[in-house]
Amino acid sequence: MASLLIPSLDEWSDVLWGPVSGYIFYQRFGGLGGLLGGGFSFLEELLPYTDIIPTFSIAWYIQNKGIKNNPLKTASMYETVDAEVIEII
Secondary structure (H helix, E strand, C coil): CHHHHCCCCCCCHHHHHHHHHHHHHHHHHCHHHHHHHHHHHHHHHHCCCCCCCCHHHHHHHHHHCCCCCCCCCCHHHHHHHHHHHHHHC
16 A cells, blocks of 8 residues: 555556465465465555455454364465374374
8 A cells, every 4th residue: 555655656566576475375374265265365465455455364264263164274284284283083
């Protein structure tokens, strides 16, 4: 949103930020959810006037509020839980 303060940079800076945003999203969330969300984040940045969508905030909420069957949980999260359960048994 800071790019909107400079009139000549507004939507043109999104061409550079789009791939970076998609990569950061994928690295942050990983797995299938990170891949899908990264692609959505990339497209959202490239399409004009869609900067208002809080992609990272929505993904953080889905991941941290425990919404069942969410695609943002990575396989490593499930493996850790399964290993702890096996150790307890």
